[in-house]
Amino acid sequence: MKKPFEFTRWSLRISLFALLMAGLAVSGLRLSIIDFQPALIGLAGTTLAGLLAIVLGLIGTLRAIKAKETRIASTLAGSTLGFLVVAPVLMTLMAGAGTPRIHDISTDLAHPPEFVAIKALRTPAHNSLDRLEPENLAALQKSGYPDLAPLLIPRPFDQVFEQAVVLVKKHGWEIAAASAANGRIEATDTTRIMGFKDDVVIRVQAVENKTQVDMRSASRIGKGDLGMNAKRIRQFLADLEKLLVETLSDPRSSNSQIRGITYE
Incomplete structure (x- = not known):
C-alpha cells in the first residue's frame, strides 16, 4: 500500500x-x-x-x-x-474576532426599547432581558460598536411604521407583535445553520416633523454573539432607509392607514 x-x-x-x-x-x-x-x-x-x-x-x-x-x-x-x-x-x-462579549445590543443605551410580547416566548434558561450583565454593558457596546445610533427619518410615522413591518416580513423574521398605536414591532430571527433565535424589538416614534427608529437585538443563548446583533441592526436600519427612499420615489405608492392595527 x-x-x-x-x-x-x-x-x-x-x-x-x-x-x-x-x-x-x-x-x-x-x-x-x-x-x-x-x-x-x-x-x-x-x-x-x-x-x-x-x-x-x-x-x-x-x-x-x-x-x-x-x-x-x-x-x-x-x-x-x-x-x-x-x-x-x-x-x-x-x-466576530475583537467584538465585545455581549449579547444585547440597542441603538438607545439610556432608554432601550422594551420587549413585551417576546417575554412570553423566553424561558428562565434564556439570557435575561434586564441588561444588568455585564455591569459595563453600555461601555462595552460604545467601545465595540460606536456607530450604532437611532435612525431619524424625514418621513411620516405611518409610512415608516408600515415599511418597517414590510421589511421585517421580507427578512423572514417571525413577528410576535406589531402595534402601530404603541409604535412597537417585536420579532424573532432564527439563524440559518445553527437555528439560534435572536429577538428583536423596533420602536418607531414621531419626533417633531420626523420619525425616529430605535432597535434592539438580543440573543436568547450565549454570553457573546460574535457581533451578529449589531450587524443585524445595522443592516435593518440601512435597508429601511433605502426602502423608504424607493417608496417615496415610486408614484404608485401610497401611505396605508395602519395606525391602530395590531398583530399579535
Missing part, C-alpha cells in the same frame, strides 16, 4: 467523520435534542477533525507529487471536504 494514498484515505475518513459530527451537532440543536453547550463542543470537535483531515490530505498530496504519482487529483478529496466543513466555523469566528 503506497504511503501517499494511505494519508489520503485517512484524510477522507476523518473529513467524513467531521461532516457527520457537524450534521449531528446542527440537527441536534435545531431539533432541541441537545443543548447549546454540547452543540458548541461538537462543532469544536468538528473543526479539529476537519483541520486534521486537511493536514493529512496535504501531506498525502505532497508525497504523491514527490513520488510522481499520476493520481494526484484524487489525493485532494479529504483535504477539500475538510476545508468545506471547517470554513464556515472559521469564517464566523474571524468575523
Whole structure:
C-alpha cells in the first residue's frame, strides 16, 4: 500500500467523520435534542477533525507529487471536504474576532426599547432581558460598536411604521407583535445553520416633523454573539432607509392607514 494514498484515505475518513459530527451537532440543536453547550463542543470537535483531515490530505498530496504519482487529483478529496466543513466555523469566528462579549445590543443605551410580547416566548434558561450583565454593558457596546445610533427619518410615522413591518416580513423574521398605536414591532430571527433565535424589538416614534427608529437585538443563548446583533441592526436600519427612499420615489405608492392595527 503506497504511503501517499494511505494519508489520503485517512484524510477522507476523518473529513467524513467531521461532516457527520457537524450534521449531528446542527440537527441536534435545531431539533432541541441537545443543548447549546454540547452543540458548541461538537462543532469544536468538528473543526479539529476537519483541520486534521486537511493536514493529512496535504501531506498525502505532497508525497504523491514527490513520488510522481499520476493520481494526484484524487489525493485532494479529504483535504477539500475538510476545508468545506471547517470554513464556515472559521469564517464566523474571524468575523466576530475583537467584538465585545455581549449579547444585547440597542441603538438607545439610556432608554432601550422594551420587549413585551417576546417575554412570553423566553424561558428562565434564556439570557435575561434586564441588561444588568455585564455591569459595563453600555461601555462595552460604545467601545465595540460606536456607530450604532437611532435612525431619524424625514418621513411620516405611518409610512415608516408600515415599511418597517414590510421589511421585517421580507427578512423572514417571525413577528410576535406589531402595534402601530404603541409604535412597537417585536420579532424573532432564527439563524440559518445553527437555528439560534435572536429577538428583536423596533420602536418607531414621531419626533417633531420626523420619525425616529430605535432597535434592539438580543440573543436568547450565549454570553457573546460574535457581533451578529449589531450587524443585524445595522443592516435593518440601512435597508429601511433605502426602502423608504424607493417608496417615496415610486408614484404608485401610497401611505396605508395602519395606525391602530395590531398583530399579535
